[in-house]
Amino acid sequence: MDPTGNEPQRRYRWKISGTVQGVGFRWYARGLAEKAGVCGWVRNLADGSVEIVAEGTEEALRRFEGMVRTGYLADGIAGIDRKEEPPTGEFRAFKIVF
Template sequence: MAKARLQIKISGRVQGVFFRKSACDEAERMGVCGYVRNLINGDVEIVCEGEEVSLSQFLGWCRQGPPMARVTKVDTKKLPATGEYKHFFVE
């Protein structure tokens, strides 16, 4: 299976609703590595790597988020995998 890297920007009510912690839990469960962080404009950014199938599933989760979140927009950019991440963490 091919590995890939995604840069994901999530907009909506995504800060203060446990989005980062939930994303970390979901990524680890799916075998996805990388990080999640809050942006100053209220969005959340995720940079992640893994098998394309796992990334697709994780992206599906990101479109919904945790129960208290309200995702209004998800922008993604596919990049070549670098292998720099060994686990998923909150930055």
């Protein structure tokens, strides 16, 4: 993370499928986001998947995704789709959206 805040910000949207609802995945993702230093949100989708939108430096976002892919709930993940979007700077924290 760039302590001066001058490093360019990126924004990713992930759709995570598998056994990711009813297992505490949103709280897990929030904790990982805080450790990785990214801001945004996570929510359940009607199709049983989870959606995450996060902003941060490229390094922080890659670290976050790596933690999601290898953490203790990773065994329940069947797939992760990531799309890059233009950053908006709207986030100040990482939240669970209900």
